[in-house]
Amino acid sequence: MAAASEAPRTYGNWRRPTSAGLAGLGSIGTAILLGGLVIVILILAMGNTLRAVLAAGILGVVLLLLVVRDGHGRSALDRITSRLAWWRHRSSGSHLYRSGPLGRTAWGTHQLPGLAAPSTLTEHLDSYARPFALIEVPRTGHFTVVLAAEPEGAALVDTHQVDTWVADWGHWLASIGDEPSIEAVSVTIETAPDSGARLRREVETNLTDDAPEFARQMLREAEATYPAGSSSTKAYIALTFKAAPRRGAAKRSAADMGVELAARLPAITHALAATGAGTTRLLSAQQLCEVLRVAYDPAAATLIDDAHAEGVVPEMDWSEVGPSGTEAAWDWYRHDSALSMTWAMTVAPRGSVQSGVLGRLLAPTEVIDRKRVTLLYRPIDRATSARLVETDLKNAEFRQTASKKPSARDSIAVRQAAATAQEEAAGASLLNFGLLVTATVTDPSRRRDVIAAVDGLGASARLSLRLVHGAQDSAFAAALPLGLVLGKHLAVPTELREKL
Numbered sequence: 001m002a003a004a005s006e007a008p009r010t011y012g013n014w015r016r017p018t019s020a021g022l023a024g025l026g027s028i029g030t031a032i033l034l035g036g037l038v039i040v041i042l043i044l045a046m047g048n049t050l051r052a053v054l055a056a057g058i059l060g061v062v063l064l065l066l067v068v069r070d071g072h073g074r075s076a077l078d079r080i081t082s083r084l085a086w087w088r089h090r091s092s093g094s095h096l097y098r099s100g101p102l103g104r105t106a107w108g109t110h111q112l113p114g115l116a117a118p119s120t121l122t123e124h125l126d127s128y129a130r131p132f133a134l135i136e137v138p139r140t141g142h143f144t145v146v147l148a149a150e151p152e153g154a155a156l157v158d159t160h161q162v163d164t165w166v167a168d169w170g171h172w173l174a175s176i177g178d179e180p181s182i183e184a185v186s187v188t189i190e191t192a193p194d195s196g197a198r199l200r201r202e203v204e205t206n207l208t209d210d211a212p213e214f215a216r217q218m219l220r221e222a223e224a225t226y227p228a229g230s231s232s233t234k235a236y237i238a239l240t241f242k243a244a245p246r247r248g249a250a251k252r253s254a255a256d257m258g259v260e261l262a263a264r265l266p267a268i269t270h271a272l273a274a275t276g277a278g279t280t281r282l283l284s285a286q287q288l289c290e291v292l293r294v295a296y297d298p299a300a301a302t303l304i305d306d307a308h309a310e311g312v313v314p315e316m317d318w319s320e321v322g323p324s325g326t327e328a329a330w331d332w333y334r335h336d337s338a339l340s341m342t343w344a345m346t347v348a349p350r351g352s353v354q355s356g357v358l359g360r361l362l363a364p365t366e367v368i369d370r371k372r373v374t375l376l377y378r379p380i381d382r383a384t385s386a387r388l389v390e391t392d393l394k395n396a397e398f399r400q401t402a403s404k405k406p407s408a409r410d411s412i413a414v415r416q417a418a419a420t421a422q423e424e425a426a427g428a429s430l431l432n433f434g435l436l437v438t439a440t441v442t443d444p445s446r447r448r449d450v451i452a453a454v455d456g457l458g459a460s461a462r463l464s465l466r467l468v469h470g471a472q473d474s475a476f477a478a479a480l481p482l483g484l485v486l487g488k489h490l491a492v493p494t495e496l497r498e499k500l
Helices: 002-006 027-045 049-067 076-091 159-176 197-206 213-225 254-275 285-296 300-309 382-401 408-425 444-460 472-478 494-498
Strands: 096-098 120-125 131-137 142-149 182-193 231-242 280-282 325-328 333-335 338-347 370-380 430-441 464-467
Touching (some): 131 280, 142 254, 159 370, 197 213, 197 300, 231 254, 338 472, 370 382, 382 408, 382 430
Antiparallel strands (some): 096 325, 182 370, 325 333, 370 430
């Protein structure tokens, strides 16, 4: 019993809902198959064999595009449409962005590019009189509040305490789905070189004139040598809410949302303290502007840190935090003083993992100047969860019984779907999740080193990461603590794609 109680706790049973269909097709793909066969039979009945063969050939090509998939689950049709969309994007010049006095933005401002371009920023006070920034994206009708956290880390911490943090984090994610009008949650862990400004400020603040000479020399030496090669880790949590409280209702204004969230945010931040997130605070408009400014221009980080070290708060406006120029390529994104590449998770870890599986991925990496790992969550309401798990279980059972010799993967899928349905019936919550990894370097010649490093980090985390192709600018923005919900910006809804 003692050995069993000391065994490391594991986590798993992540599932992507499947769509019922024949021969690896989804429900819509199966409908295309059956409809095409009916057309071929009707043409044959009319006595036109040549046209029937031609129709069957076209049907076969369409089905082949849907069935043939790569290691990341993308069909040939997905890859072709991505190429066509990128060709149209590049032909129109949309992959280039220029702002400022020589750009095309209104009034010569440095507006944020891409998906974040129409966003606006306001500042409000919560019930504890703490200022918090509120981002509004009119296109999707979303409002986002960003929190900064100081993770305590798992070093020198008992396993029992880590397990407690993980359990409390799961409880927090489950409870956040019950928040009214919640749309999405994102958690961004950013590692970057430490400029040493914070250490210098700390030393200058605590050093007294009557300090012993030995202590004074030791602090001066630490101040001069410690920042070399060190890094800082920051965490941001973005909460995105819907402007409309329910379907068909009128959308609330930024002022209305500020008043409503002012009373709810203290409870949300208080609940985070039990998850190992450390001290959490609401980001003010000024602090959020600094985060965005540094993300698009890492060279500005040193200037901002030096200004804070001298007691000066750099004044920034939302219309001035964007880059002066960007260029999006097929697999990289150039922005002001740096070049970034973003990867997306395509498959969650198979099997069970332990709590430290993301440790290497989140830790600073020598060849990457600045790295952001963003977990994207979309809570699913109770009514939809119940329908979803039941449908998923039926689809898994259908795939198993559709073949005379079901594969081991189909049998495991049925057991996993049944376990998920039981947990949901017992009160567990469901949510969709994804992961983005953005690596930024100031020297573009190190691109190959960065690709090799991220490939290794993904393998250590047991994640299947794919470099985003043709949408690097959008993926870069989605990995920032802006609360952008990518599914709301797609031309073809995700639900429709999964049924092909």
